[in-house]
Amino acid sequence: MHFATIAAVSALTGQTFALGINCRGSGLCGRAGGDLVGVKAIVDGIQPRDRNYGSGQHIACAGNLCAFFQNSASGTADRVSGLLQQLYDHSCEVCGSVPTNGNNVNAGELTVNYVANPGCEGAC
Numbered sequence: 001m002h003f004a005t006i007a008a009v010s011a012l013t014g015q016t017f018a019l020g021i022n023c024r025g026s027g028l029c030g031r032a033g034g035d036l037v038g039v040k041a042i043v044d045g046i047q048p049r050d051r052n053y054g055s056g057q058h059i060a061c062a063g064n065l066c067a068f069f070q071n072s073a074s075g076t077a078d079r080v081s082g083l084l085q086q087l088y089d090h091s092c093e094v095c096g097s098v099p100t101n102g103n104n105v106n107a108g109e110l111t112v113n114y115v116a117n118p119g120c121e122g123a124c
Contacts, residue, residue, distance in 0.1 A: 020103040021086060025095020026114040033063020035094050039112055040084040043067065046077035046123045053080065055108075061118040065094065073100040073108030083110040 042060040053059045054074045059067045067080060075083075087096040092112075100108040118124075 019097075019105050021090050021096070021098045022105075023087070023090065023092035023094075023096040025097075025112070028114040029065070029095035032065035032094060032114045034065035035062070036084065036088055036092055036096070036112055038062040039065060039067050040081065040088065042122050043077060043080050043084060046080075049076065049078040051077045053077070058115070058118060058120055058124040060123050061115065061120050063121075064114050064116065064118055065112060066115040066118050066124075067110065067112045069100070069109070070097075070111050071106055071108045073110065075100065075110070080110060084112070087112065 039060050039062050042062060046060070052074060053069060053076070055069045055072050057068060059069075059077070059080055061067075067084065069075065083098045083100065086098045090096065090098075095113050097105050097109045097111040099105050100110060
């Protein structure tokens with residue numbers, strides 16, 4: 001009986017860490033000066049479409065709202081557009097993250113979030 005309780009708690013705890021697509025972000029998201037639709041429009045205009053972005057590299061910024069890969073993820077501008085569409089389809093309006101490998105953002109994610117010093121405006 002005790003083992004079954006521990007196993008059930010362990011299973012639930014594991015699911016907590018496997019955070020999938022979500023609209024979470026900094027408490028400053030509402031003050032970022034941009035939105036998800038604006039960031040996607042910038043990314044959709046990036047040429048060439050096979051331009052590659054690495055983990056932590058800003059892809060596009062609208063005000064202080066930037067899109068970037070995290071947790072060792074990387075991809076092309078074309079892939080970023082598709083991932084941003086998934087955030088939009090999930091009803092995200094400003095900030096959010098979408099897994100790039102499975103359904104766990106800890107295994108790689110594209111994030112749109114408030115950034116204090118974006119370093120670029122538009123395509124980065």
